[in-house]
Amino acid sequence: MLSFTEENYLKALVQLTIFEEGVTEVGVNRLAEYLGVKPATVSDMVRKLKKKALVNYERYGKISLTEEGRFLGMMVIRRHRLWETFLQQKLDFSWDEVHELAEDLEHIHSKKLINRLDAFLDHPEFDPHGDAIPNREGEILIPFRRTLNDGESGKRYKIIAVKDNSSEFLKYLDKLGIAINDEATIINKESFDELITIRFNGKERVLSPKVTDYLFVICASCLKAKKCDC
Amino acid sequence: MLSFTEENYLKALVQLTIFEEGVTEVGVNRLAEYLGVKPATVSDMVRKLKKKALVNYERYGKISLTEEGRFLGMMVIRRHRLWETFLQQKLDFSWDEVHELAEDLEHIHSKKLINRLDAFLDHPEFDPHGDAIPNREGEILIPFRRTLNDGESGKRYKIIAVKDNSSEFLKYLDKLGIAINDEATIINKESFDELITIRFNGKERVLSPKVTDYLFVICASCLKAKKCDC
């Protein structure tokens, strides 16, 4: 059985080497920074995870997940996102509150519990932040995700997920009236300061890159494909 | 903030000094036995809890809870019993499965979460084992509880709670067809081997003291009083 801490290392590795576009391995320093610990600590832990066959790693080399490590990391994320969905849908928490609570709940291990929870929620596909929920095999839909900042003027986009789950960011979106599944048209793109003006639900808003860089979108014409290369 | 372990010590102390009839303090050995650790370990931990003003204790003396310690211990039990109720009512777990899972869930700290859960469940009074759920002030109904083994032949009793939450015991009750809130009449009490025969719901069962000692009852004539001295 994995400890709390070991699970958090695996989860971090999934985030950094699978969800991060085009990266399949990370260094000790990057992982340490991500987890908020010192490189020395990661150095030790990674040796331990290697002994358990959860990561690939050689002295002074890069770290990547093994099949088993990837699966276990995905399970942590599955639990996290299912609990977030439960908290929002059944206990009426707002989307900026659920992440914190799920950080603890994700470490409750029972397989049966999490599958019952999944059924109770009617097998949700996405969590409150628009992130896909891995299935019980650890498989997940990882779409090519572009941000609103990459969008073109005049085109229409659907907001499918947020890249930042922090309470501050999510509350700001609430204030702007922006929510997952909203469709917005870019009516202006200022190249000087990267300000983007969008129109949606009859409203008009000016957004800075601090927002547009953290909103994942799909262009309206690719909606069915759940993938957008155009 | 209390650790997992500290919370388990406080919970154990509530069980031993508040729920156990007529006991207000315990020794190091008893607590160690209850928690499944060595006395030396308890000796250390109790000094730590005293420094945090959660227990009253002097070297070579008995251990009891302070006001604060009692409250925090009660909160652990409140969370435990609310989660048990959730698991049974919403996720369809059976009463012999919920205790194990609640052992982990009880350590999730958010006050808001537990109060939302309470509301979601419609403020239940009792958990799946018939145990009263402490309210948010840490208050609890502690009825005078007698077991079926103390009952008299010919009288009618309602089964209100079980004293043992183990899966084995609860499954045996399922097999006998005995459930919380059943009403049964004692039709025979054998003084030689303490076997008790009851009739309930048209069935008749012979019970050993291993069962009758672990079923809390109230006599049918005192049902409204929720307390039974007769």
Add this chain to the structure above:
DNA sequence: GAATTTTGTTAGGCTAATCTAACTTTATAT
């Protein structure tokens, strides 16, 4: 009231997860 048993404490050690400080290896830039 002394001997024995029970109960509780202390000293010293272990493991997991963290740190700091000193060091080594690898990468980058002249």
Add this chain to the structure above:
DNA sequence: ATATAAAGTTAGATTAGCCTAACAAAATTC
């Protein structure tokens, strides 16, 4: 191709929670 910078490792310390073994105090028994 060196020098410098960046990345990674190691040694030694700390804290929480546990252990065993030796000891001390308190309670019981004779």
